Amino acid sequence: MDAQAANILLSSGDAGQGRLQTPYDKAVGFYGSARREIGHDLRTLAVAAQGERADEKTVENLTDDFAEYQELIGRALENDGHVGGRPAALADYRKATDLLQGRLLPESRTLVASNDRAFDAEYTGARSTLSAQLAATAVLSLLLLGVLGLLQWYLVRRFHRIVNPPLLAGTLCTLLAVILGAQMLTSSSGDLRGARQDAFDSVVALSRARAVAYDANADESRYLLDPQRRGRYAASFLAKSQELYGIRDATLDTYEDGLSTGWRAYEADHHDLRFTGEFRRELDNITFPGERAAAERTVETYAVYQRDDRKIRALLAAGKERAAVEFCMDWEPGTSNAHFGAWMAALDKVTDINREHFTSSVRDGRSAVSDLLPWTGGLLLAAMLLTALGLRPRLAEFR
Secondary structure: OHHHHHHHHHHOOEOOEOOOHHHHHHHHHHHHHHHHHHHHHHHHHHHHOOOOHHHHHHHHHHHHHHHHHHHHHHHHHHHHOOOOOHHHHHHHHHHHHHHHHHHHHHHHHHHHHHHHHHHHHHHHHHHHHHHHHHHHHHHHHHHHHHHHHHHHHHHHHHHOOOOOHHHHHHHHHHHHHHHHHHHHHHHHHHHHHHHHHHHHHHHHHHHHHHHHHHHHHHHHHHHHHOHHHHHHHHHHHHHHHHHHOEOOOOOHHHHHHHHHHHHHHHHHOOOOOOOEOHHHHHHOOOOOOOHHHHHHHHHHHHHHHHHHHHHHHHHHHOOOHHHHHHHHHOOOOOOHHHHHHHHHHHHHHHHHHHHHHHHHHHHHHHHHHHHHHHHHHHHHHHHHHHHHHHHHHHHHOOO
């Protein structure tokens, strides 16, 4: 939203005069869509946070601050619609983006961290429970099979019967129940690990990367919009770039070369640790078919976007502000926004791969329980009935 608000102000011209119509219309449309999506998400979060007082308070603060943010942006856009209203519009926009950076984003990160901790606690507890159940199943299964074996041996010694068919069948049913039960618990544990560590961890890293990417893109627009804060927004853009693809001691002037060097080293050796950040976290957690190619494509499109950023700054330094704005905001092929869109599409693709496997792991885990548990229980019941049936004739001999 904040990127689109800056884009609206950048492309609007002087009270509509000299407006960049296509970038303006797209920015207005994207801003409205984002505003509605956030409103829906806040309502969803309010329901999800019920019962957790800290999270409830965070959602309340987010909702109040979001309303204030929208009011500031509304005032900025209204002032910008008047001749000579750009200074007042810029002042309101500064307050809005400061509110975003100072309160809205930290509150959002707090909520993400809280949910991630809760999920991790549930995951750890579930894994511990499954491990305990598997150990208990192994011990009880050995005891049960041992008892049945001793019973069969006793019947052979006491009654001189070589084989007791019902008891033998009951023992086989017990053995099958043990195998199915162990398979169910092992499969559930594997699916749980796949959902959490293999898929969900990547979804979190990639979703965080997407949020940082949009904020970095907003820094570009802010940089062009507000000459007084250009140093601040340039530093912010670099800091967010480092969060995504960290290069030691890089500056805006050296970052692109460092990115190229680090990426060539990675292509030669996937264990090369020359860069860090969210992209590194994802590349170190490659698990699923097609995931590595999609993740690498994301970094390659990111590199193209970074080259565009240097071009924007070079145009501005050469006194070609209009050309810099047009290249930054246009959607024609080869422009910065087009390349940013390609980068986001690549990022969404690798996120979708992990999200789909998360969903399938959850589905497979539930299926393992629903499919195998009835058979396990049925086999144990059959073993009890067959054991009773096998012992009944022998007990009758004592009458």
